[in-house]
Amino acid sequence: MTSAISSSLDSVRQRLAAAEAAAGRASGSVCLLAVSKTFPADAIQEAYAAGQRAFGENYVQELQAKGAVLGGLDIEWHFIGPLQSNKTRPVAELAHWVHSVERLKIAERLSSQRPASLPPLNVCLQVNVSGEESKSGCEPHEVLALARAVAALPRLTLRGLMCIPEPTADQARLAGQFALLRRLRDEMAAQGLALDTLSMGMSADLELAVREGSTLVRVGTAIFGSRTYPA
């Protein structure tokens, strides 16, 4: 019997393949990160059985709990949520990637807390591409300086940029915000800082993000269903 999760995963893979083809991008050039926040370890196991290996978590406690239960599987854990400085240690110890670095202090802690027995931690810098005041992420004009400082930290590998655009159905606005992230990446490459990852696109807008150059989409709802948050 195929599970609901494995068939949703199939549909997302088909959407991603169609988006790559429509954008003239090579097949398989965009990674799929399955965002499992709020879902139990069982759900991750179902997706794993269907071949998924990269999973994204937003909350440190959930990452710890699921990491402990699923420790025997070769899962690649991506931390994608807001990260406070007093919570960096478990992330430095458990994650393979952190997408949500937005200030140097957090990066320095992650670097110094990364165990010597593990390879360097892959990081992306989160950029506030929408200009919303409440939004996480460094400002676009700060990203180059932050990137230079992060790239110099010994136990991190700076891989790219991440964004969460403004919640809007306006496709042109969304495209503009994704394009801003791509442009920042290109400007950094011109300054000698070549990055291979653009982490952008979620369940509702992955096609648009792939058209604008995404190399990694973070998909939760379309794989696991809608989330209910504890009160």
Ligand SMILES: *Cc1c(COP(=O)(O)O)cnc(C)c1O
């Ligand atoms: C929850 C979350 C996602 C997944 O969003 P969906 O709309 O459920 O696909 C992606 N990125 C981040 C940073 C998230 O917090």
